Amino acid sequence: MSHAVHESDLTRPASAPAMLEVKDLEVSYGKIKAVKGISFTVGQGEVVSLIGTNGAGKTTTLRTISGLLRPSAGSITFQGKRIDDVPAHEIVVLGIAHCPEGRRIFPQMTVEENLLLGAFTREDGEIGKDLQEAYELFPILQERSKQPAGTFSGGEQQMLAMGRAMMSRPKLLMLDEPSMGLSPLMMKRIMTTVRTLQDRGTTILLVEQNAQAALRLANKGYVLEVGKVVLQGTGRELLTSDDVRKAYLGED
Amino acid sequence: MEIFLQQLVNGLTLGSLYALIAVGYTVVYGIVQLINFAHGEVFMIGAFGALATYLLLFQGQTALWILPIMIIGAMIASVGTAVLMERVAYRPLRNAPRLAPLITAIGISVFLQEFVRLFFDKVPGTDFPSAKAKIPFPQIDVVTGRAFHPMEGVTIQRAAIFTVAMLLLSAVGLWWFVNKTKLGRGMQAVSQDPDTARLMGINVDRIIVVAFAVGAALAAIAGVAQGLQITNVNFKMGFIAGLKAFTAAVLGGIGNIQGAVVGGLVLGLAEAFITQYTGMLPDPFGQFGGSSWKDVWAFALLIVILVFRPQGLLGAKVVDRA
Numbered sequence: 001m002s003h004a005v006h007e008s009d010l011t012r013p014a015s016a017p018a019m020l021e022v023k024d025l026e027v028s029y030g031k032i033k034a035v036k037g038i039s040f041t042v043g044q045g046e047v048v049s050l051i052g053t054n055g056a057g058k059t060t061t062l063r064t065i066s067g068l069l070r071p072s073a074g075s076i077t078f079q080g081k082r083i084d085d086v087p088a089h090e091i092v093v094l095g096i097a098h099c100p101e102g103r104r105i106f107p108q109m110t111v112e113e114n115l116l117l118g119a120f121t122r123e124d125g126e127i128g129k130d131l132q133e134a135y136e137l138f139p140i141l142q143e144r145s146k147q148p149a150g151t152f153s154g155g156e157q158q159m160l161a162m163g164r165a166m167m168s169r170p171k172l173l174m175l176d177e178p179s180m181g182l183s184p185l186m187m188k189r190i191m192t193t194v195r196t197l198q199d200r201g202t203t204i205l206l207v208e209q210n211a212q213a214a215l216r217l218a219n220k221g222y223v224l225e226v227g228k229v230v231l232q233g234t235g236r237e238l239l240t241s242d243d244v245r246k247a248y249l250g251e252d
Numbered sequence: 253m254e255i256f257l258q259q260l261v262n263g264l265t266l267g268s269l270y271a272l273i274a275v276g277y278t279v280v281y282g283i284v285q286l287i288n289f290a291h292g293e294v295f296m297i298g299a300f301g302a303l304a305t306y307l308l309l310f311q312g313q314t315a316l317w318i319l320p321i322m323i324i325g326a327m328i329a330s331v332g333t334a335v336l337m338e339r340v341a342y343r344p345l346r347n348a349p350r351l352a353p354l355i356t357a358i359g360i361s362v363f364l365q366e367f368v369r370l371f372f373d374k375v376p377g378t379d380f381p382s383a384k385a386k387i388p389f390p391q392i393d394v395v396t397g398r399a400f401h402p403m404e405g406v407t408i409q410r411a412a413i414f415t416v417a418m419l420l421l422s423a424v425g426l427w428w429f430v431n432k433t434k435l436g437r438g439m440q441a442v443s444q445d446p447d448t449a450r451l452m453g454i455n456v457d458r459i460i461v462v463a464f465a466v467g468a469a470l471a472a473i474a475g476v477a478q479g480l481q482i483t484n485v486n487f488k489m490g491f492i493a494g495l496k497a498f499t500a501a502v503l504g505g506i507g508n509i510q511g512a513v514v515g516g517l518v519l520g521l522a523e524a525f526i527t528q529y530t531g532m533l534p535d536p537f538g539q540f541g542g543s544s545w546k547d548v549w550a551f552a553l554l555i556v557i558l559v560f561r562p563q564g565l566l567g568a569k570v571v572d573r574a
Contacts, residue, residue, distance in 0.1 A: 068447055092453035104448040106441055117441055120434070121453035168453065 018077075019044045019203055020065070020096075020172055025074035027057070027064050034060040036227035037074065042172065042220075047194070047204045049214040049235065051248060052224035058207040059101050061224075062174050065205075066098035067091045078172070093121050097170035101177050101207075103161040107150025111141050114149050114160055118167030127167070134163035137193065155186035162193065166202075173197065174205045179213060191217065211248035215239045223248070254405030259524040265412035265481070267520020268419035272474035273497030274504070274512035275426065276334075276467025282443040282507040283463040285350075289357035290337060292494015293364035294330045294468045298475030299389070299485040300368055301329025306390045307380055316394045319476075326472035333364070334468035335461055343457070361494075369487040386486045389479035396480055411480040418473050423513055426466070430509065435462060443507070492547065499554045505564025514565060523550050 018041040027035040035057040042048045050058045063069045065076055067088030076084040083091055097118075106114050115134055119127045135142035138159040144152070149160055158178055165173055175194065179187040191213050198204060198217065208214035215221050218235035223244060231243060238244045276291045305325025310318045337360050345353045372383035381387050391397070395414040399407045430436040441449040442459045450456055478493065479485050496519065504515025526549045531541020540548075557564065 066451060068450060087455075088450040089453045089455045092451065098451045100448060100451060104445055104451075106444045106448070108444060109440065113437065117437065117449075117452045117454075120438065120441075164452075 018042065019046075019079060020205065021075075021077040022061070022065070023075045023077070025061065025064065025076065026072045027060050027069055028072045033072075034227055035064070035071075038222075038224065038227070038229045039074075040220075040222050040229065040232070042203060042205050045201055045203055046219040047198050047206060047217050047235075049206045049208060049211075049218035049221040050224055051208055051211040051214055051221060051238075053209065053248075055226065056224035057227040058224055059176055062098060062100075062176050062205070062207055065091075065174065066096060089121075092168055095169075095171035096174065097165040097168045097172070098174045099161050099165040099176060099178065101180070103154070103157040105149045105152070105157050105160050105164070108148055110146050111149055111152075111160055112145040114164050115141070115167050118164035121168065130167055130169065134166060137166070137196070138163055155182050155189070158182065158186075158190055159193075162190075166197070170202070172203045172205060174207075176207045177209060178206075179208065179210050187213065211244065212239070215244075254403065255528060257403070257406045259528045260521070261406065261408050261412065263521035263524030264517065265409070265415050265520070266523060267500075267517035268415045269474050269477060269481075269493070269516075270497045270500040270519050271419055271513045271516025272415075272422060272470045272477070273493060274500040274516045275422075275470045275509060277498050277501040278504070278506055278509055278512040279439075279463045279467045281501070282509075283439065283460055284342070284346075286342065286353050287357065287498065287506075288342075288464075288467075289354070289494070289498070290360040290364060291334075291467065291471060292490035292492075292497070293361050294334050294490070295471040295475050295478075295493055295497075296485075296487065296490030297333050297364065297368065298326040298330040298468075298472030299479045299489065300372065300383070300475075300487075301472065302326035302476045302479060303387060303389060303485055304329070304375075304378070304380065308378065310390075314391060314393050316392060318390075319392050319395060322390075322392075323473060323476050326476050327469050330468040330472035330475065331465045334464040334471075338461060338464045343460075361490075365487050365490070372487075383487050386484040388484050389482075391483065392480065396483075409481065411477065414480060415474075415477040418477055419513070419516075422470050422473060426470070426509065429466070435459075439463060496547075496550060499550060502554060503557050503564055505566040508564070508566050511564055511566035518565065519550060519553065522553055 020042040023039050024037045025035055026033060026037050038061065040048065050061065052058055060069065064071050067086060071084050075082055078094060078096060083094065106117065115131055119130065140156060141160060141163055149157065152160065162178065178190050182190065194204060194206065194217055206214055206218065215235045215238050221233060221235050221238040222229050223231035223238065231238065231241065233241065273291065273295050276294065277288065280286060280288045302322040302325055305322050306318065341356050341360055342353055345356060369383050373380050395410050397410055399409045401407060430439060438449065438454045438459050439462065441452060441454055442456055446456055478489065497516065500515040500519045501512045503519055504511030523546045527541050527543055527546045531538055533541065
């Protein structure tokens with residue numbers, strides 16, 4: 001009896017119990033299948049990176065997890081509960097925050113109004129405290145708290161989008177291409193913040209085209225190609241894998 | 253000078269009415285990019301709701317305290333109609349091509365007119381008059397009755413003052429709702445970026461219902477104001493008023509709430525002044541003045557605006573979703 005338990009433990013991947021489990025996920029836009037049956041898990045406290053080129057299905061996957069798109073097959077389980085038929089506005093309440101591709105801040109609202117919208121579903125009395133925390137994470141946001149967010153640079157908008165996502169007190173933070181279109185310096189700044197959030201115990205699902213930066217941060221990584229997972233492993237394994245180096249890190 | 257002041261009064265009265273209705277077009281457009289051409293009928297049903305409330309509960313009375321209850325009755329009728337049409341007719345078409353809800357709107361408009369015309373005197377348990385002809389609207393103490401004459405040649409109807417006052421009240425209330433309440437902020441977020449609003453946990457379906465309800469509540473107030481002003485209601489009253497208010501919303505910049513109020517007032521004033529002063533021109537131009545030409549001038553103004561400033565006076569809030 002005890003022997004059997006031991007054996008099954010050995011076959012299980014050596015990671016934390018899954019907080020998010022995506023299984024055989026398929027998503028279509030009309031007749032075009034963008035995601036063709038991918039599976040992955042994100043464990044409590046982990047940083048998991050999905051990497052791959054344009055059109056690999058990374059953004060589609062995140063948008064399906066957050067409920068903006070519906071899968072045509074497969075399942076998404078968050079903390080033991082199927083969420084693939086839960087409306088997007090209720091998924092936030094369950095504890096998943098999605099910081100979307102292209103930041104998507106509300107341009108005509110001030111920084112503070114944007115941040116407060118991140119806490120839209122919360123009824124507790126600690127929203128003010130979390131606002132201060134967001135300002136501590138990104139001091140520039142406090143300096144400009146009354147400015148319309150549309151006047152910000154790309155990097156500042158990214159900070160705002162991340163701060164806004166954190167305002168819902170997520171258990172799982174999904175970041176879609178946070179470094180897209182940023183200067184190398186700003187990219188470094190954003191990645192440092194991801195590390196800070198990780199150290200604070202936030203579970204993060206990170207989508208990036210910048211594979212090197214994403215894999216360095218990651219406990220686990222999945223390489224996507226045209227809607228399928230083609231490689232998976234720990235961040236370090238993928239960083240040193242010949243296939244990944246050739247295809248995504250620009251080395252030969 | 254009296255002529256100018258009199259037209260100023262007329263223009264502001266008319267403009268306030270347009271503004272109250274125009275808000276409904278603009279709020280709904282700002283959230284779902286739909287021109288709800290049945291909104292004029294929501295206004296008409298507001299007037300009939302107020303009338304029905306009066307006939308059921310207060311027949312023969314004129315006390316002022318009846319008026320707020322009539323307004324509540326108007327709002328129940330208008331908001332109920334608007335919410336129902338959203339649920340039954342527009343929501344199933346949310347992802348259909350733009351033309352489908354637009355044509356549906358025209359269909360609903362005809363349906364509601366005919367429904368009121370044929371059914372008003374057949375509402376069970378009532379003895380309402382037939383709506384096939386005009387029905388006199390109740391006259392209420394203080395807000396109707398003897399007009400004011402602040403100076404020689406200038407007349408201000410009591411109902412006109414009521415209309416302008418209701419616009420002021422509504423504008424302040426609306427400003428507070430949109431900027432100071434959580435639901436209002438949610439509305440702004442949905443109008444700027446619906447997908448991202450959902451990621452914030454905002455229930456977009458609910459916000460859309462709120463937008464229809466807010467517009468309908470203001471249209472209900474306008475319905476009561478119109479009834480008091482012209483002292484009767486009829487099933488067709490929503491058609492021209494709706495078109496004018498739509499013009500006002502476009503004039504101010506569709507999707508922009510302040511724009512709808514400004515557009516309404518500008519359209520009302522333009523109508524009043526153009527018809528007055530064109531009528532005073534020497535022949536052969538004088539014949540284009542007078543109140544029978546006012547609709548021509550109003551819609552001519554719409555065409556001019558669409559050609560030279562299609563985004564409207566205050567400019568629609570076009571969001572760059574980069």
